[in-house]
Amino acid sequence: MDKINVFSEIGKLNSIILHRPGEELTNIVPSLMDELLFDEVPYLKNAQIEHDRFADILRDNGVEVHYIEKLAKESIVSDEIRQELIETFIDEASIRGLEEIKLVREYLESIKDNQKLIDKMIAGIRKEEIGLKSNSILSRKDSVREFYSTLPMPNLYFTRDTFALVGSGVCMNTMWSNVRQRESIFGDMIFKNHPAFKDNKPKYYYNKNSNYTLEGGDVIVLSNKIVAVGISQRTEGKAIVEFAKNLLSSDDGFEKVLCLALPISRSTMHLDTVFTMIDKDLFTVYPGIRGSLEILELTLQDGEIKIKELGKDIERVLSENLGTDGVTFIENGPRGMIDAEIEQWSDGYNTLAIGPREVVVYERNDAINELLYKNNVKLHKLVEGELSRGRGGPRCMSMPLNRDNYF
Numbered sequence: 001m002d003k004i005n006v007f008s009e010i011g012k013l014n015s016i017i018l019h020r021p022g023e024e025l026t027n028i029v030p031s032l033m034d035e036l037l038f039d040e041v042p043y044l045k046n047a048q049i050e051h052d053r054f055a056d057i058l059r060d061n062g063v064e065v066h067y068i069e070k071l072a073k074e075s076i077v078s079d080e081i082r083q084e085l086i087e088t089f090i091d092e093a094s095i096r097g098l099e100e101i102k103l104v105r106e107y108l109e110s111i112k113d114n115q116k117l118i119d120k121m122i123a124g125i126r127k128e129e130i131g132l133k134s135n136s137i138l139s140r141k142d143s144v145r146e147f148y149s150t151l152p153m154p155n156l157y158f159t160r161d162t163f164a165l166v167g168s169g170v171c172m173n174t175m176w177s178n179v180r181q182r183e184s185i186f187g188d189m190i191f192k193n194h195p196a197f198k199d200n201k202p203k204y205y206y207n208k209n210s211n212y213t214l215e216g217g218d219v220i221v222l223s224n225k226i227v228a229v230g231i232s233q234r235t236e237g238k239a240i241v242e243f244a245k246n247l248l249s250s251d252d253g254f255e256k257v258l259c260l261a262l263p264i265s266r267s268t269m270h271l272d273t274v275f276t277m278i279d280k281d282l283f284t285v286y287p288g289i290r291g292s293l294e295i296l297e298l299t300l301q302d303g304e305i306k307i308k309e310l311g312k313d314i315e316r317v318l319s320e321n322l323g324t325d326g327v328t329f330i331e332n333g334p335r336g337m338i339d340a341e342i343e344q345w346s347d348g349y350n351t352l353a354i355g356p357r358e359v360v361v362y363e364r365n366d367a368i369n370e371l372l373y374k375n376n377v378k379l380h381k382l383v384e385g386e387l388s389r390g391r392g393g394p395r396c397m398s399m400p401l402n403r404d405n406y407f
């Protein structure tokens, strides 16, 4: 497996981490959708077909695809690690009552095959599976939540979020929602125990279970000197300060972190829902946030983070920082905000660069794709109908492990 090397958003992509959606999607019950962070119920069979297409596009373009569920399995290299995994999972699964915890533990311990164990943790555990009745006369008949001992992890296919690989290190995230916090167990286990990292354990720039939340969809590696991080629904300013302190004092060579403050709403939950990088001077930017983005610059001086306000002119800040003669923004389709709002909802602004000016996009976002095409961007269009129901696009669904250096 390649080593971690992510010093840009756009250098030729060599390897990536994905998760193939599984049984967890069949546990998205409409009345649990809010809690599970979905707005609709995807159809698993087609989601898998679409996801395999996504992986094929990447492979056909020379990218090595790793699946997080397989890496997690390979990281269980001893009985202690297996037991620790079960205990951490139980700790974070919000199981109610000691009796139920005991039953879940026994059930998981009885699954001897480590891949099955991981897949079960991801899928969610119904009370019935551990021998509990979910329909006692005392239970709330209208609440499907009562059928579950542990909820599924349907957002795991958005591998962008639970950890971010930056430079040669790991930003292991503290998630905003309870239901996603458990997803970070797998990444943490991989970077600490996978045989591929045995002789070269990556450094951590942030930790899961920190006091403030930070998610990978907010982290964008603009260059080998600058990382942008969104202050968003999911990521708190204080988390960025802590992350910046660790990153900027490491030997990876980064010099500053730019914070971009977003409106706090579900549709703009992460920076990459409204802003992605396609080339040094070409970005997608959702026009709905242009006027309101406040930009802060974080640098390290005498071991402390210094914060400077840079105003709202994102165009100027980017071209000054990246040393370009201006930048071009992919913003509005022919119908202006109508296209913009519709395509932002289906993640048109969320592109995954597999090299400079070469991106994977959802096919459905015609207006944005047309603009990209006119700006000489090579497009790999992913035909889908189910994946976008989880409110994430090609960038959200992937975590680059290794890119060629670009700067």
Ligand SMILES: NC(=[NH2+])NCCC[C@H](N)C(=O)O
Binding pocket: 036, 037, 038, 155, 158, 160, 161, 180, 216, 217, 218, 269, 270, 272, 273, 390, 391, 392, 393, 395, 396
């Ligand atoms: N990087 C991203 N934009 N990820 C999108 C994640 C979507 C997911 N349903 C959530 O609400 O968490």
